Amino acid sequence: MLNFLKKLLPKKSSLFQSQYLQLNNLEKQTKKRFLLDEAHLYPCLNDNTAETGFDRHYIYHPAWAARIIKQNNPAKHIDISSILNFSSMLSAFLPVDFYDYRPAKLELSNLKSLQGDLMNLPFPSDSVESISCMHTIEHVGLGRYGDPMDYDGDIKAINELKRVLAPSGSLLFVVPLGATDTIHFNAHRVYSKQQVLDLFSDMKLEEFAFIPEDENDGGLVIDPSKQLLDKSNYGCGCFWFTK
Template sequence: MIKDFLKKLLFSIKPLSYLARYSYNSYLSKKRVKNQFHDFYKLSMDERFDLKWSNRILCLDDNTSNTGFDRHYIYHPAWAARVLVKITPEKHIDVSSTLSFASTISAFINVEFYDFRPANIKLSNLVSKAADLTNLPFENGTISSLSCMHVVEHVGLGRYGDPIDPYGDIKAINELKRVLSYDGNLLFVVPVGKPVIYFNAHRVYSYEQIISYFSDLELVEFALIPENENDGGLNYHANAEDVAMQEYGCGCFWFRKK
């Protein structure tokens, strides 16, 4: 009885203790910024700006020793851009990858971007249109340079308003293979590690699963983005065993249709 009571008490105190620490740290951060404002105000000698404490927007989480970033979404477009430099296509088709990738590479490549939810973006060398990844609007074997990165793991889970379909990812993969031309290049990225579905969010695939889904294509290059930053950035020498050790790694696959 006493043991159970103490256990319940511990569980009830722990969240409160965390909340107290968070509130105290937040108080100290706000106090620090207010002191900085007063110092800044005293040093300000010109009238270029309207400077009032009432105009403050407190950014309390940015005073860090290092610049943080999303490892998946910084490294995988960087990997893909390096591949495109090797391929040097006249035109590139991207299906639903992060929009920043299509917009950036459009500076030096003609890009067509397709998404289930089309983006209203206007840039030179960039065309944005609507498309369903499970039913792409292209003829068989007509695309020589194609990318679909950090996308297929979502298909069929309803997150983006798409229909619920347990095999939506397989349908999407088959569509990518269908439209890819002979000797065409496909840049494909998904979360990798121990296979699991986090419903409504995404799937995580094993290395073996992806290789089997694309068994009729040639794997030109594989790079692993490990979940732990201490294991490096883009690991070009990773194998299936390295992938199996991940919970939420990022697998970058460069396939070619032969």
Template sequence: MTIFLDRLRGFYHAKKDKTEKWKSFKKEFNLLKRLDKSGRFKQDWTDIYPCLDDKTDLTYFEGHYTYHPAWAARVVKKIAPAVHVDISSTLHFCTVVSAFQPVEFYDYRPAPLQLDGLTTGKTDLTNLQFATGSIHSLSCMHTIEHIGLGRYGEKIDPDADLKAIEELKRVVAPGGNLIIVVPTGIPKLAFNAHRIYSYQQVCSYFDSFTLKEFSLIPDNYLEAGMILNASPGDADQQHWGCGCFWFEKP
């Protein structure tokens, strides 16, 4: 009964807050219309585009997809390869990095991007078309945890992530670099969204590689930021952290 009442109160306050925001929105709309004498723009109520939740003291951002591409871009800059290959990471990464570094981007659902320095294509992470030991700089970020859960139209396969990992390891050249990003914390599967891995799980899957750097986006990233050179203990304390692994193939 207590939980129900708490939810009811939450619904009431949310509805009240939204009502107040609408009142403020209408007031400001009318104020702007009265003040603007230039006639530069047509102002009509039928053209409104209400943005009611942006009056905040700080700019909110989602930590995983803000920090991890920024971290990976810095790693690629250190590697400075002739070409960097990315598989199915956020498009923000390949599009920005291609401004200073030639990038090839591949995805199960190809992205028809058209930018200088960027080429795109289709691939299946469980059956990559690249030759063994052919890629010197490779990334696959916030992707492995999804494979085999059917979310993106692929077939259901509980071991698809492990198959993808073996393929990634296969195509990296000796002495080459592999950037992996996955959710980290207490291991569990949240169907059909993602898997969460422990730090030790990830390291065991890549035990034939050398870990050059592990950094972490913690649950409390708004306060802590990104933890560079984090410890395994940091990772395993998270509910849904973001583990950033930079491996090198011997």
């Protein structure tokens, strides 16, 4: 393994090897508690960075949503296919039902993981007080996750979200945002802010936040400028709507 690393990544493997030998020497100076040999090497060569990196979309948008839900303090929250760690963390503080086209085998107290189709949500009209659907709608109808092909699948899913939301209820909605409405088949759609507002023209926008592509433009930007939005290709738009 060490010889292979030398050929593949000479600079990084040199540091890796020297640290491995150092740890071997340190082991000899104390009580041996682990099995340490070349058969169990697990090279991680890209983590020695000046800062901790993270996916800006998937760190900031759940943090944005959690703060709003805490502020609203609903009796229960429904999440439709957002990133799983959002529902799992949120369930520590209030009951959460998580629905996905491909249900997750997730077992935690206060959390139910259930099968659900965004085209036909299993709730009566005007019945859900608090609901989120984040970084999900952009995929509907593109077949990526085994769902049926449907060019207007996103519109049909949005109409279902609006149907089930209770009067005065809150919907937290997140999609990729850019200057131009684009389909990157079969990954996702990218929306302009205006198209999202048009699709929800019958609802009230309580808050709009934006996660820019460039960290130098800020983290979670509330009410971003048109200039910031216009230079975006794949930012993240966070919309809080009420009915």
